[in-house]
Amino acid sequence: MEQQTGHSQSVPLHTLLPHQRGIITDLSGGHGLLSRMATLGFTPGAEVTMVQNFGHGPLIVLIRGARVALGRGEASKVYVRPLNDV
Amino acid sequence: MSEKAHTVALAGQPNVGKSTLFNLLTGMNQHVGNWPGKTIEQKVGSFTCNGNLYRLVDLPGTYSLTANSVEEIIARDFIIKERPDVVVVLLDAATLEHNLYLVAELLPLPAPVIVALNMMDVAEQEGLKIEPEVLEAALGVRVVPMIATKNVGTRELVAAIDQVVHNTDQYAPKRPEIRADHQQVLEEIEALIAGYVPEAYPQDWVALKLMEGDREITRLVREQMDSERWEKVHQVLRAHDDALVAVASGRYEWIGRMVRAAVTRPVAGQIGLTERIDRWAAHPLWGLVILAVILGLAFWLTYSIGTPLQGWLDSAVVGGLARLLSSLLASAPLWLQGLITDGAIGGVGTVITFLPILIIFFAILGLLEDTGYMARAAYVMDRFMHLMGLHGKSFLPLFLGFGCNVPAVMGTRVIESRRARLLTIMLAPLIPCAARMTVVAFLAPAFFGRAAALVSWGLVLLNLIVLALAGVVLNRTVFKGERAAFIMELPLYHAPNGRTIGLAVWQHCLAFLKKAGSIILAISILVWALSVLPSGDLDSSILASIGHFLEPLGRLMGFDWRLMVALLTSLVAKENSIATLGVLFGAGEQAGLPELMAANFALPTGLAFLVVQMLFIPCAASVAVIRQEAGSWQWALFNVALLLGISLAAGALTYRLAGLL
CATH class of the missing domain: 3.40.50.300 (P-loop containing nucleotide triphosphate hydrolases)
Incomplete structure (x- = not known):
């Protein structure tokens, strides 16, 4: 189904453009942040869709059927393999 | 039964x-x-x-x-x-x-x-x-x-x-299992902790929590065993430091299996109501405009309904009660009449007149929360709150402070992190409330004439700058530590439930009346007693003596004892300083208080007084709710000391600088 467009490199989540989707490959960060992220569904293998990203300020992503707002700093600790171009 | x-x-x-x-x-x-x-x-x-x-x-x-x-x-x-x-x-x-x-x-x-x-x-x-x-x-x-x-x-x-x-x-639930690649680790840990698990805790659950690095459970298990055995557990855990994520992914894999058959998702591309609203409400620019309009409406409601109602309660209900009681007590000793009508009724009046504003604010807060909008307000304000080590969720409670600091402090309940919540509570009294603005509106024209509006605006700005600075400093000193990560779910929008909002308003108001009410009443009676003892005359009362005693401190800001007394009485309610000054200057028919003030004090003193008034110790009601919400007198007293320091320093500085002009 997915059109592989040659993206094999993981990129930080905040670099995804609106409507771009990706699969989470890795998470970094302290224990507390990791625990909160994992609880909200940010785990390796999960698909995320960027909903809002204006290049500055916090972001909104769609993950596991819910909209989650997160800061850019937090998003930079999530690595994703992009699925599509926009 | x-x-x-x-x-x-x-x-x-x-x-x-x-x-x-x-x-x-x-x-x-x-x-x-x-x-x-x-x-x-x-x-x-x-x-x-x-x-x-x-x-x-x-x-x-x-x-x-x-x-x-x-x-x-x-x-x-x-x-x-x-x-x-x-x-x-x-x-x-x-x-x-x-x-x-x-x-x-x-x-x-x-x-x-x-x-x-x-x-x-x-x-x-x-x-x-x-x-x-x-x-x-x-x-x-x-x-x-x-x-x-x-x-x-x-x-x-x-x-x-x-x-x-x-x-x-x-009861036979199908429980989730850990991801296959970590099954063995789980069993290893279970074998090591068998017999060392505190009573009441299920063993497999404790093993799972150890893998997740749960601090509380780690501490509990560690207390149960000797250091040698713990070292073995610790080694297994250290070798699998990715277990936290593995456990969480295991749960989500299980969830995936649960919902696969039960849920049919909409076809891709279909845009829900939430998405359509959020295109505006969560937009970095339009989101701010919408937020500004909503908050503007909140103020308009407060001032057009709350303030007149407050005035009516004060004159009709509280005033009526005072008249009724004083006629009933006509034959009672004078001190008792004073205690009841000025001390107790004054305090009760303060408590009651807070209610309309509290009800309106809590209803608006409840409405914004219940529809799901609150999370969007936090989202669009997040950037600005970062400077103080806070995030978006602290914005709304602080904003409520413009009406009254009491709901602002109570409104911090929406912030999950204790650190962020305490910091927000400590900053809330720096938001100039309506009562302080009343004092400024009353006195500024006398000193500044046509420039009064500009000065008032400058004073508000000063408060906000001080708030931001205090936030930055406190964040790096008293509240040092990891800033809570900004990550939150944006709930879907849905119709609010009147009953839920109504009950929340009722419970908030009841809590205020019960806990804060008694403290306000006690402080009002105390200040009243100090203002009439021993002779029954304010000019020669204990309060006046305290004012004289504090005069050397006041001189740093250009104040005499009367201004110090006015500040002291503003502890009960900010607008009290006007009433006190009125009594002390014998304002009446021939000359109003603003004119008398302007005649008595030079401009630097007037400006310094307004600055101190804007930044001074929170009123009794605010102190009471700070204690209630922060959970200890320690924080309430810290806040009082903080604001006392800030206001006096700012007052002295203003007096010197204005004197140079």
Whole structure:
């Protein structure tokens, strides 16, 4: 189904453009942040869709059927393999 | 109903309609208190079914049961230690996957679980098709679809509770399992801790929590064993430091299997209501404009309804009460008349006149929270709050402070992190409230004539700058530590429930009257006593002596003893300084107070007085709620000291600088 467009490199989540989707490959960060992220569904293998990203300020992503707002700093600790171009 | 009540715990993530369901089930049979030893609100109520009495305990809203927050510890300790007969977990059907995470955490615990699937209407509106029977079969626990705001499914839920409690042997849930690649580690840990697990805790659950790096459980287990054995456990854990993520992914894999059959998602490209609203409401520019309009409306409501009502209460109700009592006490000794009419009624009046503003603010706050808008306000303001080490969620409580600092301090309840909440409480009194603006509006024209509006605006700006600076400094000193990560779910928009909002307003006001009321009353009587003792005359009272005693300090800011006394009486309520000055200067028919003030004091003194007034110690009501919300006098006193220091320093600085002009 997915059109592989040659993206094999993981990129930080905040670099995804609106409507771009990706699969989470890795998470970094302290224990507390990791625990909160994992609880909200940010785990390796999960698909995320960027909903809002204006290049500055916090972001909104769609993950596991819910909209989650997160800061850019937090998003930079999530690595994703992009699925599509926009 | 001779038999003992069964205990039902109500669990759920924040914003899933827990309060609405709690109110539906218990009606007015509820009691609001605090969890033992904690400052977190605990609601307990009761209901009956088939002649059986049920005690319903509302657990704090939590996303998981790992020791990330006090709420999470309270919720799981209650389930493990108090062993409720059943745990009802309320889920938002529209974000089922996220919500099932809590179910995955609850199932390994000893209490039977019933899933209440709320907001079925919102899910439908977003294009989701959910089959509760399929989910029920997959989970192996009762699943009751509901629309709590429309009272749909409540009866079925109560029947399910009654049935599960009386047939516990039939309870056979399908529990989630850990990811296959970590199964062995889990078994290894279980073998090591066998026999060393504190009583009441299930062993496999403890092993799982150790793998997740749960601080509380790690501490508990460590206390149970000698250091040699702990070292072995520790080694296994260290070799698998990715276990936290593995455990969470295991739960989500399980959730994936649960929802696969039960949920049909909308075709890609279909845009839900929430998405359409958020294109505007969460936009970095339009979001701010919308927020500004909403807040503008909130102020307009407060000033056009709340303030006149406050004035009416003050003159008609409080004034009437004072007249009535003084006529009844006509033959009583003078001191008693004074104590009742000036001291006690003055205090009661302050408490009562706060109510209209509190009701309006809490209703607006409740409405914004209940529709799901609040999360968007936090989102668009996040950038600005970063400077103070806070994030978006602190913005709304602070903003409420422009009306009155009391709801601002109480409004900090929406902030989950204790550190961020305390910091917000400490900063809230720096927001100039309506009462302080009244004093400024009254005195500024006398000193500054046409420039009064500009000066008032400058004073507000000064407060905001001081607030930002205090925030930056406190964040790096007293509140040092990791800034809570900004990551939160944006709930779907849904219609608000009047009953839920009404009850929340009622409970907030009741809490204010009960706790803050008595403190305000005590302080009012104290200040009144100091102002009349020993001779009955303010000019020669103890308060005046204190004012004279403080005059050397006042001179730094260009104040005489009368201005110091005015500041002291503003502790009861900010607008009191005007009344006090009126008495001290004998303002009356021939010359109004502003003119007398301007004639008595030079411009630097006037400006310094306004600056100090704007930044001075929070009023009695604010101090009372700071104590109530921060949970200790220590923080309330810290705040008083902080504001005292800031205001006096700013006053002295203003006096010097203005003197140079």
